[in-house]
Structure formats: structure tokens, C-alpha cells
């Protein structure tokens with residue numbers, strides 16, 4: 001984003017300047033953490049050329065990339081404002097809005113502390129081992145002055161702690177970094193500690209890989225594969241649109257997640273998830289996903305996310321393209337990079353299709369609505385979510401698959417969805433002009449060379465089931481479903497603190513019809529104890545239409561239900577090559593996935 005204000009540097013403007021332009025505020029944050037074990041960051045904000053007589057400060061309620069109002073100020077405490085030694089009066093105007101009487105002084109200092117004990121990619125974490133923070137969860141903005149550059153000085157508690165961020169350092173000032181504007185500050189997480197820091201270069205650009213936490217990764221292998229991923233994605237978009245890029249990785253037990261930024265990303269992964277082939281491939285998909293976002297969603301943005309409103313929800317029907325298309329490519333990129341072969345690709349894709357087919361909510365919530373309602377649904381899953389919702393990641397990935405296959409078939413692999421990405425980059429991403437849903441559709445149509453209104457009506461705005469086989473057949477593939485051995489009951493159970501807890505009851509299933517509820521504690525079938533892991537085995541002893549007695553605790557009360565089992569369902573799907581693949585099917589398939597698929 002550019003505008004007249006941001007192109008002028010006021011860093012050297014002084015209050016006594018004779019220049020007729022108004023003196024804009026200069027903004028400098030200090031972030032200290034003298035007692036990291038308390039999880040408290042100590043933040044000092046110095047504003048010179050302070051707006052008067054009132055200084056408004058607003059704290060973001062959400063962070064771009066994670067579409068949920070998180071109320072970051074719930075972690076803010078000990079707010080104070082001073083001018084020199086004199087305390088200034090202030091008041092709260094709203095949950096994230098502070099207002100200070102500046103008494104027309106030029107320099108104001110604000111202090112506050114941020115409690116940081118939530119270890120995710122979109123929150124802050126500080127303990128005796130490291131500090132990690134996101135700008136949205138750490139810093140105020142001054143309304144009206146968001147385009148002003150902001151300096152941040154980090155004060156680590158120990159001399160051996162280093163500071164890693166994508167923000168450029170300010171020369172001559174220790175641990176001081178400069179953000180061009182508030183958006184850039186929010187978009188640049190910091191890692192502070194004694195993390196491993198690996199430097200590598202791709203296409204002449206410096207890259208850093210910071211790792212906090214021990215794990216069983218092989219660093220040379222990981223760096224080599226990340227290198228390949230970067231090269232494949234750069235080739236697709238025609239170069240790397242940044243000067244320097246930083247990967248921040250947090251390793252701990254069972255964890256998975258990532259958050260994209262323009263010049264960096266934050267990743268969370270399980271520390272022992274690198275030796276097993278499947279898990280290692282999943283890690284590389286995570287890297288490919290967040291890296292792909294530096295184009296798709298960070299620069300190629302829906303209009304609703306063109307100018308972030310940090311106070312409110314930013315609604316868009318297009319997250320299926322931001323996230324689902326990125327998910328489609330996170331499986332594709334490692335294949336193209338040679339990290340796995342075409343057969344592994346089909347296995348990974350089959351698992352995704354299985355997840356999709358096992359989500360009954362796909363028949364309830366349209367894809368565009370799933371995107372629009374991200375703010376109230378996707379990030380707030382409950383026991384009914386799978387019955388009533390479909391993830392825009394998952395269905396967006398499936399829809400991108402169908403569109404890619406359709407484009408490839410029509411243009412004999414001379415065109416693909418890659419051309420849509422390049423077009424979106426050229427048209428909207430390079431200059432960061434937001435696109436509308438109509439513009440997205442017409443970009444896809446212009447590459448496909450056909451009108452896609454019917455496709456959008458059925459599969460993006462409508463609820464029609466995706467016709468996988470019709471799109472896969474020309475590529476020599478079919479979707480095969482394994483029929484379960486056990487009759488259908490329709491609930492999922494997991495062991496939870498020594499209890500066998502029913503996590504999900506499918507709408508319209510025998511379990512639901514009989515009265516079983518998510519949250520119930522499963523005890524026995526026909527009077528004999530049953531466990532979560534042993535449930536399916538037990539059900540194999542019965543036939544469809546058999547009646548079983550299920551005993552459970554429902555809100556502490558012992559209850560029994562008679563459940564009539566139904567015919568077995570298909571719950572595992574895989575993409576299967578036809579026995580006799582024709583020459584044209586073979587050509588189409590190899591054009592799509594390369595020869596390693598045969």
C-alpha cells in the first residue's frame with residue numbers, strides 16, 4: 001500500500017521546524033522482559049510531536065491471517081502515561097481504546113505490561129526460555145497516524161539472548177528495528193532467546209531459519225528441502241518479492257500451526273515429527289503453505305482485507321481462495337520440489353478427500369458462507385461443527401482441485417491453475433490492489449476459457465456435492481471408498497482423562513436418533529465395558545438392524561439407550577488408477593503430476 005503520507009519521511013522533523021507541514025508524531029517502542037518467568041513483557045511507548053490535547057491509543061482486537069476477534073487487551077495491565085515526571089490523566093473509551101490528556105506537551109511516555117503465556121503463532125509467549133510476540137497482541141496504534149514509521153527496541157534479559165525478526169535493523173542502535181508503518185509492525189513477529197539461527201541464501205536473497213525447542217529434525221535436510229520449496233514457488237510467480245525472509249519455528253509436543261506474513265512466517269510443529277516420513281512431509285507442506293501465502297493473501301488480498309480494520313471483523317466470501325487454494329498448493333509444491341513422488345501426493349490428497357467426505361456439514365454450509373462466517377465459526381469449533389459447517393480450507397482445496405483439473409483438461413496441460421495464480425499476482429498482488437469475488441471469478445474464467453457461473457453457483461455458493469469422479473476420470477483416476485466392516489453407529493469417541501468421551505454424534509445417525517449426546521461418557525455396550533479404541537472392533541460383532549444397548553453417563557446420570565445399527569458406511573477414500581489407463585488419460589495424468597505417479 002502506498003499513499004502520500006507514507007512516502008514522506010518525518011523521522012527528522014523537529015517541533016521547531018519552520019516547515020509548514022504539520023509535525024507528525026514519531027513513535028518508538030521499547031520491549032523489555034526483565035523477569036521472563038513472570039510471562040510479563042514491559043512495554044514503553046514514546047511519542048514525540050504528540051497529538052494534542054488528546055492522544056488516542058487503540059489496540060488491535062485481531063491479527064491478520066487469523067480471522068477471530070481475540071480481544072488482545074485482556075492481557076494488558078499496569079497502563080500509565082507520563083510527560084517527564086508528571087503523570088497524565090487518561091481514561092478508557094472502550095475495550096481497546098485509551099485516551100490521554102496530553103496537556104499540550106510534545107513528548108508523552110506510555111507504559112504497560114502484557115501478560116504472555118499463550119504459545120500459538122498468533123499470540124504472545126514469554127518464559128525463562130524465550131520470548132515471542134506478534135505486533136497485534138503487543139502494540140497500540142495511534143488512529144490517523146498508522147502510516148508513520150515505528151521503531152522498536154528490544155531489551156533482552158540476558159546478554160546471550162538474540163533478537164530475530166523480518167524488520168530491518170536500525171544501524172547504530174542495538175536491537176532496534178524499524179517498521180515502515182503500523183501494518184508492517186503487526187506483520188513482523190519477534191523471536192527473542194537463544195534459539196538456533198540458520199542463515200541460507202536462495203536466488204541471491206538472504207533467508208533465516210530460527211528454531212526454538214529441541215527436536216529430531218536433520219537441519220541440513222530441512223534446509224535443503226526448504227530451499228527447493230522456495231525455488232519452486234519463486235519460479236511459479238516469477239521471483240521473490242522481498243529483500244529478506246525469516247522462518248520462525250517453535251517445537252513442542254503435540255502441536256501444529258502456522259501464520260503467514262509478508263516477509264516471514266511463524267510455524268509450530270511437534271518436536272519429534274521429523275523422522276517419520278509422513279510427518280516430515282506434513283512439515284514441508286506447512287512450510288510450503290505459509291510461504292505460498294506471502295503471495296496469496298499477504299499481497300494478493302480480497303478487497304475486504306485491503307485496508308485492515310483492526311477494531312472489527314473484516315468479512316469476505318473469498319477465504320476459500322486465500323486458504324483453500326493455498327492448501328491445494330501446499331500438497332503440490334513438495335511434489336514439484338521432489339520432496340515426495342506422485343504416489344505419495346495421491347495418498348496425501350486421498351486423506352484430504354476422506355476428511356471432506358466425512359464432514360456432513362458440507363451439505364449444510366456453502367463454501368462462500370464458510371469464509372464469510374470464519375469470524376464466528378471456524379475458530380470456535382464445538383460438538384455440532386462437523387454437522388453444520390465445512391472448512392473453507394478443506395472445501396476450498398477440493399474446489400481448486402476440480403478447477404485445476406478442468407483447466408488442465410481443456411488446455412491439454414498447457415494451462416493450469418498456476419496461470420490463475422500468476423494472473424492474480426500480476427493484476428492485484430504486485431500493486432496490492434484488493435480483488436472482489438467477481439474479479440476472482442473472472443480471472444479464473446479467463447484462464448479456463450469458459451464461463452464458470454454454473455460451477456460457482458453449485459459448488460462455491462451452493463451445496464451440491466463435488467463430482468470428483470467426473471473431473472478425475474480423464475486423468476485415469478477414480479475415487480474409491482472402502483466400506484467399513486462394522487455396522488454404522490454414527491459417533492466418535494476418544495479417551496479423555498481416563499474417560500471414554502463421545503466427541504461427536506452425526507446428525508441423523510442411529511446414535512443421535514436413539515438420544516446419545518456429544519459430551520456423554522461411554523461405558524458399555526450390551527453390559528460390557530467398551531473403550532474408544534475398541535469401539536469399532538466391538539461393533540464388528542453385530543449386523544445391520546441389530547439393536548444394541550449403549551450405557552453411558554449423561555451429565556452424571558446413568559442412562560441406557562437401545563440403538564438400531566445401520567448398514568456400514570464408506571469412511572476411507574483413496575484415489576485409484578484405473579486398471580486400464582488409456583493413452584490420453586496417461587498423458588493428462590503425467591502432465592498434471594509428473595511421471596512418478598505411474
Ligand SMILES: [Zn+2]
Nearest residue numbers: 289293323326
Ligand atoms: Zn493458510
